[in-house]
Amino acid sequence: MKGCCCAALFNSINMRKNKFLFLFPFIFCFLLVISSCSKEEDEAANTTEEITGEEGQEETPEEPVALDLSQYSTGQKVMMQTFYWDVEPRFEWWNNLSDKVEGWAEAGIDRLWLPVATKGQSGGYSMGYDPSDYFDFGQYDQHGTIPTRFGTKEELEDLITKSHDLGLEVIADIVLNHNSGGGLEYNPYREKETYTNFDEQHGNASGMFNRSYEHFHPNDVSQSDRGDLFFSEQDVDHDVPYVQDWLWKKDNSVAKYYKNEMGFDGWRFDYVKGFAPWVIKAWMDEVGGFAVGENFDGNADVLVDWVDATGVSAFDFAAFYKMEEAFDRFDDLNYLDGSMLRKVYPNKAVTFVANHDTEKDENEDNRIANENKMKAYAYILTHDGYPTIFYSDYENEAFNEEIKQLIEIHNSLAIGNVEVLHVDNDEYIMKRAGNAENPGLILYISTGSTTKRRNVQTNWNNVTLLDYSSNTTYTPTSDENGMVTIEAPANGYSIYSITK
Incomplete structure (x- = not known):
């Protein structure tokens, strides 16, 4: 009796297992389709972020063009x-x-x-x-x-x-x-011999501007x-x-x-x-x-x-x-x-x-x-x-x-006029004002151990600046009021002016 009950229980479980195995291929395919769709959506999103220059997106700014300094x-x-x-x-x-x-x-x-x-x-x-x-x-x-x-x-x-x-x-x-280099002669004003005789034989071979003790103090x-x-x-x-x-x-x-x-x-x-x-x-x-x-x-x-x-x-x-x-x-x-x-x-x-x-x-x-x-x-x-x-x-x-x-x-x-825009222990910023034909410049010296940046007032509105010393590649653009952030390298200097 006990053996019959165990056999019946085993057969019941086995039937349920067979039903689950029957459904497994359908469940697997369903999960695979969902996973594939999700991956395609992620890839589509990443591709959109990498594209530049498409309509409705901001273009990469052009490299600033330096002034031809030979024209100034x-x-x-x-x-x-x-x-x-x-x-x-x-x-x-x-x-x-x-x-x-x-x-x-x-x-x-x-x-x-x-x-x-x-x-x-x-x-x-x-x-x-x-x-x-x-x-x-x-x-x-x-x-x-x-x-x-x-x-x-x-x-x-x-x-x-x-x-x-x-x-x-x-x-x-x-x-x-x-x-220096004259010959000895007696100097009555010093009451001793002094090297104050400069003539053709003593240090003045040209013979022009001969000198003696009378010509010295x-x-x-x-x-x-x-x-x-x-x-x-x-x-x-x-x-x-x-x-x-x-x-x-x-x-x-x-x-x-x-x-x-x-x-x-x-x-x-x-x-x-x-x-x-x-x-x-x-x-x-x-x-x-x-x-x-x-x-x-x-x-x-x-x-x-x-x-x-x-x-x-x-x-x-x-x-x-x-x-x-x-x-x-x-x-x-x-x-x-x-x-x-x-x-x-x-x-x-x-x-x-x-x-x-x-x-x-x-x-x-x-x-x-x-x-x-x-x-x-x-x-x-x-x-x-x-x-x-x-x-x-x-x-x-x-x-x-x-x-x-x-x-x-x-x-x-x-x-142009010199104006110190900022100075402290390890930073010095100076502006040359330029004139109607010349933009002038800004010097930024730093003795700090790291790169420094500072916001300063310039005469240049809405223009991209360039470091003409080539000590930094930072090319900031001034706002409509001439304010701009400039940069100096560690323990060095930069010299900014406008670009074309």
Whole structure:
């Protein structure tokens, strides 16, 4: 009885199982159809999202077209300092420069500041700042050499001629404060022998502008300069009429010989702290030309007073030291908006990042570190003032192309009033307003460790901007009120202007 019940139960379950198996193919097909339809709907949706350019959808914006910078001009170019301290190879420098001037002219340079061109006491090793014979350009045998450290007089004349043919002005470096390399003579004003005898046998082979103790301080005309003493025993006394005659008054004076015979177009006056400003005015009244003084002082007020007294330009050491403080010493970009000569006399301020003195200075506070030089060049080549490029930086392969790009931007877009739009510890944003024919630019410097963006007010409404330094690819568009968000790379800079 028990076995029969179990058999009956098994048969019942088996029948139900067979019915389920009978329905399974239909259930499977139904589920397959539903799954397939769902997959097709998903694929259709994904395909629609990837399609662009269909009617009713926004088209991909075109790449902005850069301005042709060659069609814009600020009317001002830049000066090249054509040397560094202890240039090599000796006796070949004029020829070396002759090989480079064509490229410099093409890059947008308009003036060449040459090293002191005449012979110094150190002969073939002299950089010229120990002047002995103002008329020995490398044609007299004295101080152990015929050529100067830079070459011969003929090579210098060839360089000047070639530069003029390329439309470049040539600036002479003039040392008026002191002399060096004369012979010994008894000096009654000092009651001892001094090296103040400059004649054909003693450091002045040209025989022009011979000097003795009567032409240096002290003498019966004056006891000392108003300025600081340097090479005190050979400190030139400009109050002596004979000295004035030979330096700038006579037809064959130093000033007129350099201009009329050698072809120099202007002057860089060395160590102007050493003598009174009227000396510069007297020189300029005779020969004119572009002129800039080396007043080595970071106080902008001192530079302004000197420019007022002389009427000529000055190297903006105040701007130099503000850049050094901003990028190096204090790492604070607020210093970029500090007191500078260019803010008072933008047309009399000659700005620079490095020179032959700062390059060799062991004091880190007197030079801008290499890793910050390009931000400094971006600063001087976008602001007002007359920028000077240092030979060693331009010829540095790591800097060359970037400096050339900055020169092009300066010569084409750096025009109009300067307005600082924003400044803080690690960001500095400045606008050049441009004019009716020129859009101007915006400089954005950041020393931050990440990319920075900031919303600023521009003169440009509803226009796409481009970074002409190529340091960022971010191309924002301004709104109808000229507001736009611009970008600066980490520890770098960008320079924005409009596109076509």
